[in-house]
Amino acid sequence: MTAQEVRLCGLLLQEHFGEVVEKMGTELLRSGALNLRALAHQTSTPLDLVKKSLCVLVQHGMCVFGPGRRGPGGPVEYTANCERILYMLRYPRYIYTAKSLYGDTGELVIEEILQRGQMTMSCTVRTVADRLTHSMEDGQSMEYSEVITAFTRLVETHFLQRCPPVDSMGTAGKASSGSSDASAVPQPARPETHPDCYLIPQVHLTGRGKRRRSNEDGEAEEINAKKPRLENEVCGDEGIFWQVNFERFHLHFRHQSIISAVASKLDPTSSEIVRTMLRLSEVTTPANTAHTQALSANEIFRALPVSYNISRPILDQYLTLLVDDPMEFVSKTGDSGGGMYVVNLHRALANLARVTLESVVQERFGSRSARIFRLLLRKRHLEQKQVEDFAMIPAKEAKDMLYTLLSQNLVQLQEIPKTPDFAPSRTFYLYTVNQLPTARLLLHNCYKAVGNLIERRLFETKENRRLLEKSQRIEAILASLQGGGADAAQLSDVEEMITAPERQQLEALRHHINKLDSSENQVDETIFLLESYINSTQSSH
Amino acid sequence: MAGRGRGRSLFTFNVDSLGFGRGEALPTSAHAPSPLYPPMQFRPVPLHTGEEVDYMLALKQELKASSKNLPFHIRPARAKRVDRYSDKYQTGEPKNNSIEWSPWSRLPKELCIKEQKPRKAARSQVKPKIKHATGKAELIQKLETLEKKEEENHSEEEQDEEKKKKKAAEEEAESEEGEQYDEEEFEEETDYIMSYFDNGEDFGGDSDDNMDEATY
Numbered sequence A: 001m002t003a004q005e006v007r008l009c010g011l012l013l014q015e016h017f018g019e020v021v022e023k024m025g026t027e028l029l030r031s032g033a034l035n036l037r038a039l040a041h042q043t044s045t046p047l048d049l050v051k052k053s054l055c056v057l058v059q060h061g062m063c064v065f066g067p068g069r070r071g072p073g074g075p076v077e078y079t080a081n082c083e084r085i086l087y088m089l090r091y092p093r094y095i096y097t098a099k100s101l102y103g104d105t106g107e108l109v110i111e112e113i114l115q116r117g118q119m120t121m122s123c124t125v126r127t128v129a130d131r132l133t134h135s136m137e138d139g140q141s142m143e144y145s146e147v148i149t150a151f152t153r154l155v156e157t158h159f160l161q162r163c164p165p166v167d168s169m170g171t172a173g174k175a176s177s178g179s180s181d182a183s184a185v186p187q188p189a190r191p192e193t194h195p196d197c198y199l200i201p202q203v204h205l206t207g208r209g210k211r212r213r214s215n216e217d218g219e220a221e222e223i224n225a226k227k228p229r230l231e232n233e234v235c236g237d238e239g240i241f242w243q244v245n246f247e248r249f250h251l252h253f254r255h256q257s258i259i260s261a262v263a264s265k266l267d268p269t270s271s272e273i274v275r276t277m278l279r280l281s282e283v284t285t286p287a288n289t290a291h292t293q294a295l296s297a298n299e300i301f302r303a304l305p306v307s308y309n310i311s312r313p314i315l316d317q318y319l320t321l322l323v324d325d326p327m328e329f330v331s332k333t334g335d336s337g338g339g340m341y342v343v344n345l346h347r348a349l350a351n352l353a354r355v356t357l358e359s360v361v362q363e364r365f366g367s368r369s370a371r372i373f374r375l376l377l378r379k380r381h382l383e384q385k386q387v388e389d390f391a392m393i394p395a396k397e398a399k400d401m402l403y404t405l406l407s408q409n410l411v412q413l414q415e416i417p418k419t420p421d422f423a424p425s426r427t428f429y430l431y432t433v434n435q436l437p438t439a440r441l442l443l444h445n446c447y448k449a450v451g452n453l454i455e456r457r458l459f460e461t462k463e464n465r466r467l468l469e470k471s472q473r474i475e476a477i478l479a480s481l482q483g484g485g486a487d488a489a490q491l492s493d494v495e496e497m498i499t500a501p502e503r504q505q506l507e508a509l510r511h512h513i514n515k516l517d518s519s520e521n522q523v524d525e526t527i528f529l530l531e532s533y534i535n536s537t538q539s540s541h
Numbered sequence B: 001m002a003g004r005g006r007g008r009s010l011f012t013f014n015v016d017s018l019g020f021g022r023g024e025a026l027p028t029s030a031h032a033p034s035p036l037y038p039p040m041q042f043r044p045v046p047l048h049t050g051e052e053v054d055y056m057l058a059l060k061q062e063l064k065a066s067s068k069n070l071p072f073h074i075r076p077a078r079a080k081r082v083d084r085y086s087d088k089y090q091t092g093e094p095k096n097n098s099i100e101w102s103p104w105s106r107l108p109k110e111l112c113i114k115e116q117k118p119r120k121a122a123r124s125q126v127k128p129k130i131k132h133a134t135g136k137a138e139l140i141q142k143l144e145t146l147e148k149k150e151e152e153n154h155s156e157e158e159q160d161e162e163k164k165k166k167k168a169a170e171e172e173a174e175s176e177e178g179e180q181y182d183e184e185e186f187e188e189e190t191d192y193i194m195s196y197f198d199n200g201e202d203f204g205g206d207s208d209d210n211m212d213e214a215t216y
Helices: A002-016 A018-033 A036-043 A047-059 A082-116 A121-135 A145-158 A216-231 A246-265 A268-280 A299-305 A313-323 A345-365 A367-379 A384-390 A394-408 A436-461 A465-484 A488-495 A498-540 B051-067 B097-101 B116-149 B156-173 B179-188
Strands: A061-066 A071-080 A158-162 A241-244 A329-333 A340-343 A381-384 A412-417 A428-433
Touching: A002 A018, A002 A216, A002 A313, A002 A436, A002 B051, A018 A036, A018 A047, A018 A071, A036 A061, A036 A071, A047 A071, A071 A216, A082 A121, A082 A145, A082 A246, A082 A498, A082 B051, A121 A145, A121 A394, A121 B179, A145 A158, A216 B097, A246 A268, A246 A345, A246 A381, A246 A498, A268 A299, A268 A313, A299 A313, A299 A340, A313 A329, A313 A465, A345 A394, A345 A498, A367 A381, A367 A384, A381 A384, A384 A394, A384 A428, A436 A465, A436 A498, A465 A488, A465 A498, A498 B051
Parallel strands: none
Antiparallel strands: A061 A071, A158 A241, A329 A340, A381 A428, A412 A428
16 A cells, blocks of 8 residues: 555544544554554554544444454454545446436435445335435425345346354353354455345335425324335344445446447447447456457357347457457457357457557657657667667657656666676667556656645635635525515625625635546546556556 | 867857757756746647536536535544533534444454443543542541541530531532532531521511510
């Protein structure tokens, strides 16, 4: 974990959970595994605040606990999970994906579970139904069954999974049910090892969403509704908690980026074919494999969406085109069944990462430096003279650009001696670009960039806090006046409390903050791409 | 070494590759660390725009705003510099809040805050009892010494009164000590015999029969 990652995690924790949790989180990230007393001592915080923040972190899956170094008899040790904290940056993307796949209901389900970490199915269904009812027109309300359908579909496609059961073996004073050595430490297992990971429990949930109203009719409704609500309290799924399956979302994002790359390189029809291939192998392909399972052309033909109206010979032509493309998205692995094809996930990711690196160099240093960079990526090792010749750039400028890239660590120098004494006149100096370390460097820069963006946004908010508070107060006054039915003169009086230059300042502030927020989301896309590439490379070696 | 005398400026490598000739001025050396915000050669590419981007922006801001209202947002306890009257009526963050959202079976036992409450109540009960005991013991001692002092002067009534006072003192010692304690000390350390003290209860009770005479 680099310093920039820890800093970014701290900022994210502070935004969502406050300073206390941030202090605990950063201390755990810096010190590795700590037990409760050590953590309280190192951060000099009262014990109950430490306990509360640890509860928050464990609830959200950002901290795991386990038996410590002294074995099961010793104190419990807590370890923070840096990756999981960084996923908080991506929450809007997860929610938007759920919306595009499963509509508003799915979106709210994912949003509720993301905000609360873990939830039971019945609790989720009730909350989501209430929220949907709230946003619907008067008189309508949301059926629980619709929400249950959306929930079930999310589980079936593996976007939601059960929380791994915590293996608690009884406490010190109580009698445990059949465990040989009573260790007082509950230990969570990996979620996928649990056989019922994606099994929907039998839940008896009937009803509609409740709308919270402020008038008397609503109270009467609520009083009547209280009775059925009490009956619905125990639904039969206590203890079964659900969490978001981030890996599945990441798989979906990776596939989306490959499909859009194919669409922009070739044409929409080929992207449809690749989308079909990926969809067929979605649930069967494990997370970080280099390529999907082999699919025969017959299967692909059967699974193609009917609206595209692709006939069999045209499909074969498209497949040949995809195989022959230099990007190597798809390769042919056999001839049975009309031809066996696989999608090369790792190669596609590597290409995407390479293109990202090239575009970064281009935007920072200009197109000629980018040309040198691309040249070095393709030709691996080149001497200075060769660089000048191949890139067709005058010598002085080429030297300048090369040295700039070298000082930024995007290009490395490799020395190959002719004689054992490394004399400069008798040594070859070759310039080279290694894609993996450069990707890591850029990823680190991205973390730093997001940290800077968040800090700048906090700074801007703090600077103009007085103005923001004033505008919030005036909005509240306006809202209450409008609710109470005031005339236009009063409203305009209140509105005039903010002067025109203040209004301009507020407008500019909002524009800046929106821009900073939007930039965070977009830097996160680059982060995701580079992380996927690095993980894919590491797991394939 | 061979070329030291004659070829003084002979380098061991090809100087041309460095980018400047022998006679030209060396590139300027840096006198200060590189600037913190170096001027950028090229302007950055504008951000993406579109419905998707706007929706995600709105989502992000909503999430941040709503996460401040959830029970997961833990605020550090503000140091109470001045005891305020309103503290009695403001319970602040209910401690029970944490029980609702986390199932204790999934967390290690040591994080469970629920158990502290009965412990706290037991502890708070133990303390006043102790105070009660010490207060009682001291009071009884003092009372006994005072009794010995004023043994001759006190009749039985006054002893009963003192016993009543003792009981009252015992009862009062449960909640407070100190000031009331002092008051009773004053009451009992007077030099006057209690029977001298006429608290005026008999006043006006005798003259009810003869209303003709004016009372002065």
